[in-house]
Amino acid sequence: MHTYTLAVVPGDGIGKEVTPVALAALRKACDGVAQFRCEQFDLGAERYLRDGAILPDDELARIDQADAILLGAIGDPRVKAGVLERGLLLKLRFSLDQYVNLRPSKLYRGVVSPLREPGDIDFVVVREGTEGLYCGVGGAVRRGTAQEVATEVSVNTAYGVERVVRYAFDLAMRRSRHITLVHKKNVLVNAGDMWQRIVDRVGEEYPAVTHDYLHIDAATIFMVSNPSRFDVILTDNLFGDILTDEAGEVVGGVGYSASGCINASGEHPSMFEPIHGSAPDIAGQGIANPTASVLSAAMLLRHLGLDEPADRIDAAVEADIEQSGSRSRGTEEIGRDILARL
């Protein structure tokens, strides 16, 4: 039986509450199939407020040795916005070159969508993870004066775009063979034009896959008016962030949405996390829904090639939602219910 090493970063707020549930589900699903050696990393607001450390080099190096990473959520109102997000979460995504941010959206039976007629929603957003406006380029001059100028630079490379575009086409081949590129190429003409050209060129190698294009503003409309039209959405880092949160709400709340930050070249470990945040407003009350974290654990297993236990987690979650999704349950109870089905 193979033993995998997992780096576990519960992080902040409800991240600390949902991650243990996901780990318990992962272990139970893999009983007799695989073993896990989990190394816990005390990273996030508590640690930062205690000793000022955000992501020390030696801890990053140890995380980089893991087979995969399970992350809870990052962010705390006591810490200035950006410090932990950029210093920890984005630093992990960027240092480990997790260029595919994979975010499936599915409306489970038993979940009430806020839409009147949601239709059959089941799509995946392939969000670029290492470029765009997230790269941290930009700055400010004359800060705090009436002459201040602050910039943010979206950096996009053919190298970075092409690899995530190829990933999306490969994924589309395994789904219903349609990709929707989302950008704002009528305004962001440099980056948008490059994305479109690369999609067109790579698309020629995949004659079985069709692709169309939507501006991000139009995409947020269709996400409400007709989300079942989507199959694979391909987009940049910022637009992917925005669209997947909207999508999460449309499928009944981000509590059901998992994600994987994938280093598809295999040089570094990939990281799996719910798309929801640390939710300081409900943290510590034991009421956070661990489902998205459990589904992230299933994505992690599938990434490691452990398809069978991953399928079992997915099936357990689906059954749990269908039968008990409408009941008001705490974190532990949902965890127990899911585990009982494994």
Added chain:
Amino acid sequence: MHTYTLAVVPGDGIGKEVTPVALAALRKACDGVAQFRCEQFDLGAERYLRDGAILPDDELARIDQADAILLGAIGDPRVKAGVLERGLLLKLRFSLDQYVNLRPSKLYRGVVSPLREPGDIDFVVVREGTEGLYCGVGGAVRRGTAQEVATEVSVNTAYGVERVVRYAFDLAMRRSRHITLVHKKNVLVNAGDMWQRIVDRVGEEYPAVTHDYLHIDAATIFMVSNPSRFDVILTDNLFGDILTDEAGEVVGGVGYSASGCINASGEHPSMFEPIHGSAPDIAGQGIANPTASVLSAAMLLRHLGLDEPADRIDAAVEADIEQSGSRSRGTEEIGRDILARL
């Protein structure tokens, strides 16, 4: 009786179909109150494809002499994305320093929202109109090669941010005295931090107005889960573009959403346009809903101080939607119905 000069730019697609309806409503509402001299500008795809002109300097100068501008929609699939948007629409907004892009969202009685429980939706997005990622800064090197790098730069100035922030606070004083700042300050730390600091500082001058903050991704969630929580949303150019399209769908489709590109200093004319695009898919069929354009004409009148006729247009539109909004009607019929109520 005062005569106002209007520059009319019907533009492309359905812009050409809805603008005459809006003008007819405007004239009828102002009968006996004010007169209008309308100068039509043949700008948009047809003109560009005919003689290559996008927005000649002398035409821009003439538009700049008008008291206000009524615009239809810009964009055509025969023209490469960005050419008309940047060369015509954004050039007007930027050259005429229309720094407040005002976009009300209201769920009219008689309109079916795609949301199960929309609540009472009535808010205004104050979108910055002359900065951010829309300023056209950026470029590409090694275009078309595997080494291509394409950038887009969001430029934000204290000058530009403070004036739109002040506008939002003044507006909030006339509404329910609450502002929600929307940005992505946990990632776009330079621009986001400047926006937040300026809102905090200006806010001290308006002790009666409260303000809170949402990341753009969270805002797209609340736009679906609880849109009635919003009153005044204050945000940058790109986030405003995205949020207002989503909002338009939430209140029953962008066909009901008007907007004003306001030069609040009064040095240049302001411009009024529906938030919907040129809709090439339905153009030429006489089925476009002119309501958003008619409501834009009402915003124009209000901007000129003609509150009474503006109110009458708003009331006519409201009554029309309540009584006939669910019937399938063509552009002309809706126009006739609204005019009959004036």
